Amino acid sequence: MMLKLKSLIPLFLSCVLVISTQSCFDGDDYDFDKLSEKVDWTPNMIVPVGYGTYSLWYLLNQHEANPADQTLVLDAEGMLHIKYMEEDIFSYNVDEVLNFPDQSAIDLSYSLPNISVGVPHGSLPETNPQTDQIQIITGNSGVLLYELDLNTDIRFVLSNPLNTTVELFVSIPNGTAGGTPVSEKFTLTANETNHVETLNLANLNLLFNTPHTTNNDLDITFDVNILDNGGLITSTGDLGIELTFQNIDFLLAQGDFGNQNITLDAGNFDMNVDFWDDIEGDYLFADPRINLYMENSVGIPFQINADITGYATDGTMASLNPIPEAQFQNPPSTISEVNIGVKDTLTYDKNNSDIVALMALPPSDRLEYFGSIALNPVGAIAPTPTAPNIISNSSAINVDIEIDVPLDFTATNLVLRDTVNDIDISDADKIMNAAVVIVTENGYPLNVSINKIYFTDAAYNVIDSISDNQVIDAAEVFTSGDQMGEVDPALVTEVEHQIQLTQSQIENLNLTKNLIINAGVSTENGGVAVKLKGDYELKFTISVQAQIDLNN
Structure with missing residues (x-):
């Protein structure tokens, strides 16, 4: 296709330049009946330059040694993509979506009986469980958590205002760790302040309070057991509780993430x-x-x-x-x-x-x-x-x-450009007439024409040019039915074409160092998109016919 048809252009052009008796060409394999006899002058040298059969797949992929580098592939039906x-x-x-920044400390307290005046243990009022709400802060606004599975630690800093030992019971009513209800007992000695405890909770499952809000509230329950000190018990305030969720490693979260x-x-x-x-x-x-x-x-x-x-x-x-x-x-x-x-x-x-x-x-x-x-x-x-x-x-x-x-497409006015560099032709003055004869049997659904070949010097200044018309005629395709756009093999025909050089073009070959080629590619078939398949084949024979001044 257009991807590498440009690589055919130098092949055709090389025919013009390879006027030499030296060749690795095997004449036994070449069909000399394909060589043209239609030039207007009598050649005294016919050089078979090349022949071959190229599948479109080979032509487009022969340059890629590593299959991983190929951008062209074949599908199951042989179509090129x-x-x-x-x-x-x-x-x-x-x-x-959801993350948990470092959590702020939550300050709470457990309300103790008013016992500023010492009383014996047996006269203490009965204590009752106390439930408070705590929050888990997310780093994303608008998140409502319904349920959360995580690993975490809860750090407690506790202060006991009583002059006797206190047992503090902590539980999370809607929380289980490893399937077991969360419940822990901490013991604080008399008048102890800033007592630190850490509750390690692995595989913690938390159910958040309803109605759900972006505060993401949880219940936590405290209860105390005041131990007998053998004398009068006094208090200077409530039991202080500061707690902080640490090292939150969430496992699974369910909620409304906003x-x-x-x-x-x-x-x-x-x-x-x-x-x-x-x-x-x-x-x-x-x-x-x-x-x-x-x-x-x-x-x-x-x-x-x-x-x-x-x-x-x-x-x-x-x-x-x-x-x-x-x-x-x-x-x-x-x-x-x-x-x-x-x-x-x-x-x-x-x-x-x-x-x-x-x-x-x-x-x-x-x-x-x-x-x-x-x-x-x-x-x-x-x-x-x-x-x-x-x-x-x-x-x-x-x-x-x-x-x-x-590669199922339509193309009009498509121009391919290529350059052949470092040309060195020193014996052009011996050539009296020259022509390239190309015989093709084109199974590609593409018309290719060489619109212009520019002869340039080493600085790419144009010396001369060749204008030409169609070189390869497109194979005709089916225009309806299941095979629409595919080549109709019954309509693939053999076509001969020749490009003859003028005297001035031959003379200018001595000065030519580069060739710049503009080729046109188009699809016709009434606007029907053509489909390129890997097994489409181009068969060709190429010869150069020249009339050489044998006396020069």
């Missing part, structure tokens, strides 16, 4: 399609696609608001512009799905984006991607305690991109 994969173009992890908007890291990549740098003109791919492959273990409905902009080497640009309705579907909705993760694919095509214009740009310089993700977007079903948002400490979203462009 440009394919490119870039991993992790969009990603975010759980820290951007309408967060997460900015995705922007980036860019080059598809490394070399031929895009060597062509210009008008062409359209019939069915290009961009596939976004997502691995998602974040159990929150989301909407991706992202775009991709392509830049050509001349600075022009075009954007994908996907419609807002083009979205991933069905994020994880259960704890099992969050733990395992789900996979999903979002395809941008000609029906939901401007991908045809983007690929026709072409994006020869780079593709840039950018965007954001809206969590619990407008229109999504609001989370509830029975259908919550769910995330784990390993939750993440990763999106890979695959660009898939089937």
Whole structure:
């Protein structure tokens, strides 16, 4: 196709220059009946330059030693595709959705009986359990926690105002650690201040108070047992309690994580399609696609608001512009799905984006991607305690991109450019007449014409030029039915073509150091998009016929 048809041009042009009796060509394999006898002068030298049969797959991929470097692949039906994969173009992890900063200390107190005047132990009023509310602070505003699994420590700083030993019982009514209710006893000696205790809680499950609020309240219950000191018991105030959640390592969270908007890291990549740098003109791919492959273990409905902009080497640009309705579907909705993760694919095509214009740009310089993700977007079903948002400490979203462009296209006025450098022809003055004869049986659905060949000196100043018309006639394709756009093998024919050099062109070969070639490629067939298949073949024989001044 256009990607490497440019590599045929030097092959044809070399025929003009290889007027030599030295050749590694095997005449026994060459069909001399293919050599033209239609020139207007009698050649005294016929040099068979080349022959061969090239499948389109071989022609386009022979230069890639490493299959991993190939941007061209064959599908199961033999169709050629440009394919490119870039991993992790969009990603975010759980820290951007839910995190727990260092927690502030919570000051509480347990109300003791008014015993400023000493009383014997038997006369103390009865003490009762006291329940207070504490909060776990999240680093994301608007988060309502319904349930939380975590590992944590609770640090207590306790002060006992009594002149006797006190046992303090601590429990979290809606909390279990490893399946066991959270309950602990601390012992404080008489008049002890700043007594430190640490409650280590592994696999702690917490149920938050209802109605749920962004305060994320929990109940904690205290009770005391005042021991007998054998005398009068006095108090100077209430039992002081300061507690701090430390080393929060959350395992699983269920709740309503609000309408967060997460900015995705922007980036860019080059598809490394070399031929895009060597062509210009008008062409359209019939069915290009961009596939976004997502691995998602974040159990929150989301909407991706992202775009991709392509830049050509001349600075022009075009954007994908996907419609807002083009979205991933069905994020994880259960704890099992969050733990395992789900996979999903979002395809941008000609029906939901401007991908045809983007690929026709072409994006020869780079593709840039950018965007954001809206969590619990407008229109999504609001989370509830029975259908919550769910995330784990390993939750993440990763999106890979695959660009898939089937070589199913139309082209008009497509110009390929190439340069042949370091030409050294010193005996052109011996050539009286010269012509290149090309016999082709073209199974490619592409018309190729050499519009102009410029002869230049070492500084690329134009000395002379060759203008020519069609060199390779396109194979005709089916214009209807299931094989529409594919080559009709019954209509592949053999065609002969010759390029004859003028006297001035022959004379200027001595001065020529470079050749600049402009070739045109087009598809016809009434606008039907042609499909390129790897087994399409081009058969050709090439000869150079020359009339040499044998006396010079």
